[in-house]
Amino acid sequence: MSELGNRIRRLRFDHGEMTQQELAERAGVTRQTIIALEANRYVPSLRLAFRIARVFGVTVEEVFTLEE
Amino acid sequence: MHPQIKHARFNLIVCVVTSVLVLAAYIIFLHVFGPHRARGAFGFFGILGMLGRGPVFYHQRPGETGVVIDERDKQIGDRAQIIAWRVVMLFTTVACMAPWVWVVIRSGLDTVAAPYISVEWPPWFLMSSVLVFYLAWSVAILVYYRRGEPKGDE
Numbered sequence: 001m002s003e004l005g006n007r008i009r010r011l012r013f014d015h016g017e018m019t020q021q022e023l024a025e026r027a028g029v030t031r032q033t034i035i036a037l038e039a040n041r042y043v044p045s046l047r048l049a050f051r052i053a054r055v056f057g058v059t060v061e062e063v064f065t066l067e068e
Numbered sequence: 069m070h071p072q073i074k075h076a077r078f079n080l081i082v083c084v085v086t087s088v089l090v091l092a093a094y095i096i097f098l099h100v101f102g103p104h105r106a107r108g109a110f111g112f113f114g115i116l117g118m119l120g121r122g123p124v125f126y127h128q129r130p131g132e133t134g135v136v137i138d139e140r141d142k143q144i145g146d147r148a149q150i151i152a153w154r155v156v157m158l159f160t161t162v163a164c165m166a167p168w169v170w171v172v173i174r175s176g177l178d179t180v181a182a183p184y185i186s187v188e189w190p191p192w193f194l195m196s197s198v199l200v201f202y203l204a205w206s207v208a209i210l211v212y213y214r215r216g217e218p219k220g221d222e
Contacts (some may be wrong), residue, residue, distance in 0.1 A: 029138035032070055036140060043213075045139050 005065045009038050011056045026055045072141050075125040076148075076209035083203045086115045107188060111197035119202055148208035155204035156197055163193065 012018040020038075024031045030042060036042035037052075044052070053060045093109035126136050137145075170190070 025134060028135055030070065030135050030141065033138050033140045042140055048139060 003040075003067045004043050005067055006037060006041060006062060006063055007065070008034070008052065011058070015033060015056060023052070023055060027051045070141070070213065071125040072145060072209060073213050075122050075205040076213075078121070079119055079202045080206040080210070082115065082118045083199050083206065086112060086199060089115065108186070110192055110195070113192075113199070116195060116198055116202075119198075123176070143211060144212045148205050148212060151208040152201045152205035156201045159197060159200045165197070183211055 008023070012020070014021060020031050020034045024034045027034070027048065031047065033042060033044075037044060049060050049064055053063045056063065089112040090109055093112055094106055097106035097109050128134075128136060
């Protein structure tokens with residue numbers, strides 16, 4: 001079974017220590033969802049994955065990884 | 069605290085209070101007024117009308133911005149609703165079949181007469197189903213938020 005990982009926390013700190021709240025507002029979700037994403041407890045929709053990648057100005061593959 | 073969690077907690081409290089009051093009132097009325105009038109206790113099901121207060125939890129005050137409900141919350145809400153419907157179906161099946169089985173076992177299939185159902189039963193059954201639905205929905209919501217699931221499309 002494949003596991004979806006992400007580098008959201010790393011990317012937040014690389015972008016001027018962006019807060020979870022700020023990322024949530026810019027991605028159009030609640031802070032709880034960002035917390036769940038960072039803890040790998042939630043798999044986002046493709047739409048949300050693109051929105052998060054767009055906030056950081058990177059591709060989806062640079063944010064999310066699929067580990068076999 | 070997330071509005072959907074507040075909503076679930078509120079519904080849970082309303083359902084538990086209603087159940088306790090209906091049962092307590094029934095027992096008290098049974099001793100005080102006798103079995104016929106004890107059924108007046110079912111009037112406490114009217115408290116379930118408080119469940120209509122749900123949308124208030126999602127209102128934003130003037131000037132407040134930000135997302136109230138996002139895709140994860142909707143997903144949790146949808147899954148909780150599916151669970152709640154399953155529980156209601158189970159409740160309905162048991163509630164409909166258990167009396168039938170009891171009557172058949174007692175009387176034998178050939179001797180079961182055409183059933184007479186009091187007009188009190190449909191509303192009582194409906195109210196019970198509403199209560200069971202919201203109980204199951206609230207518990208499922210709280211469990212999902214506590215566990216941090218569901219895991220999306222996997």
